[in-house]
Amino acid sequence: MFDFLFGPSKQERFAQLLIDRIRLAGETKEILFHKEEFQLRFYEDGDEAGVANLNNLYAEYCSIAKADRDEFLSQATRALLSYRKEVPEDFEDARHDVRPVVRSRAYFEMLRLEQYFRGGPPLELPYVDIGRHLLAAPVFDLPESIRAIDQELLDTWGVSLYELMEIAKQNLEDSEFVVGVVGEKLYALASGDSYDAARMLLIDHILEFKLEGDPVAVAPNRDSLIVVGSDDNEGLAMMLDLIEQSSADPRPISAIPVRLFDGEWETWLPNRAHPLYPRFREFEVQSLLGEYEEQKAMLEGVFEEEGIDLFVATYTAIKRNESNEILTYSVWTRDVASLLPKTDYVLFGDPGRLGTVASASWDKMESIVGDLLEDLGTYPPRFRVTEFPSDEQLEKLGHDQRISA
Structure with a gap:
């Protein structure tokens, strides 16, 4: 009875399951669970050697059927241990596996802020702003996960952020993806490869969509990109419905839309007099x-x-x-x-x-x-x-x- 009432929380049990899997896979670093931040921290010889944020993993774990959770833990373990795989030092060996990702700016900035208050060296993760709330960054694509690319690796490769992002976008464009059209008003990308949100960077493709007004896009999560026209109230209402449906999905990005104007994405909301403004404002908040x-x-x-x-x-x-x-x-x-x-x-x-x-x-x-x-x-x-x-x-x-x- 008391074990049931006062035992570990579901989050703590999940963290322990993951720790056990990581250790069974041969990880020798000390692993500690930090409940307040919901993180696993790795230590080597007393020094911090890595951090794994568990919020998205736990949300995804809870969202899948119980029969699939064992395989999910195995995949998560392989992803967390993917750091053991070396990224090529020669850029020509690496260039074909570089991809872009689109994330909330909080994705990197919270890491920077934590490092700042802990007194550690500045975290140099290069990225490009997309409006006020999103960022685009290059990553190295691995079979089990993606690896962030820091400034040190850019320097090793001898390429600029701009050059790498252009190569990453070309690699993404060369990969297959699916575009669904709803009522000739809404375009939805959901290929399930974790890069659909990043396909907003493929501007030439976006401009081919037949829309009323400027393209307006929202990326509720990594596996979803929704595009409608800024002057199409019916399409905008459909977009809002899809945002609402995806609000509980794991790995969220942002429910705040962007508008394509003069070839650049900018943060967008309809004007206050627009009939759909209150719903867009609610998702923004x-x-x-x-x-x-x-x-x-x-x-x-x-x-x-x-x-x-x-x-x-x-x-x-x-x-x-x-x-x-x-x-x-x-x-x-x-x-x-x-x-x-x-x-x-x-x-x-x-x-x-x-x-x-x-x-x-x-x-x-x-x-x-x-x-x-x-x-x-x-x-x-x-x-x-x-x-x-x-x-x-x-x-x-x-x-x-x-x-x-």
């Missing part, structure tokens, strides 16, 4: 909320281990009853060194006084007390604050009724 929650959990785990006294403020979303408008806010508290997320509004709190002492939109706050913000230059954005606005500044900030009411 859901995506950012998930990324901020994952970032917050990582930072809190690092700060606890490293003894860093910084409060990680929460990204909070609310829906106004009278208008159904979704607003986001964070709280800046007196005498609390904090990392603020970038939100629509900021509330100012003083433990010695009831309620909020001020509230303002982010833009107004930045115009009045922007000198108190230290931009960490990460994604999703975080700003370090160690001082609180003066009484004069609080008076200028005032109380914004859109968030205070």
Whole structure:
């Protein structure tokens, strides 16, 4: 009874299953499970020698039939141990196995941020921005997994990021893929090779789609790319339905669309008067909320281990009853060194006084007390604050009724 009530969680049992498999496969490094970050960490001679984030693996494990889970654990083990396979030092031997991937910017930036607060050397993972929320990066394609390509490997090969991305895109274009068309309004790529999201980089193919308006694309996960026309409300509604259906899929990327304009992808939402704006806005906030929650959990785990006294403020979303408008806010508290997320509004709190002492939109706050913000230059954005606005500044900030009411 007590073992059942107080035994290890499902996540802990999953981590232990994976550790056992990795050890059986011959891994000699010490492996420790870090519950707060949901990571496996590998150590060699007392030094950290690798990290495996388990969120996506666990989500995928839970989503498949129990009869398939044993094989999934075997595949995951082979993927985690693929680092043993050497990437060719001669670029000519490697070039045919280079592919591009598209991911949320949080994919790399959380690794950089963790390294920064742990005091480690800067993590140099080259990538190209796609709008504000996505990135494209070159990877080395292995049978069981993909290997990130860092700046050191680029230097060894003697190629630039631009050159490598062009080669990676050509390799992707040369591979077979499937495009489905729904009602001559929506194009869906779902080849199941983990590179469908990256096919948004094949601009010439995207431009061949018969669309009303500019191409608008969304990559809910690695194995899905949805493209419709910016002026096609029916197609946009179909896109929203597919985003909703894929919201629980493992290995998510982003529910925030991009628009192809002058040959470049840019972050896109319809204007506020558009009938579908509220649904797109809701998915935008859901995506950012998930990324901020994952970032917050990582930072809190690092700060606890490293003894860093910084409060990680929460990204909070609310829906106004009278208008159904979704607003986001964070709280800046007196005498609390904090990392603020970038939100629509900021509330100012003083433990010695009831309620909020001020509230303002982010833009107004930045115009009045922007000198108190230290931009960490990460994604999703975080700003370090160690001082609180003066009484004069609080008076200028005032109380914004859109968030205070």
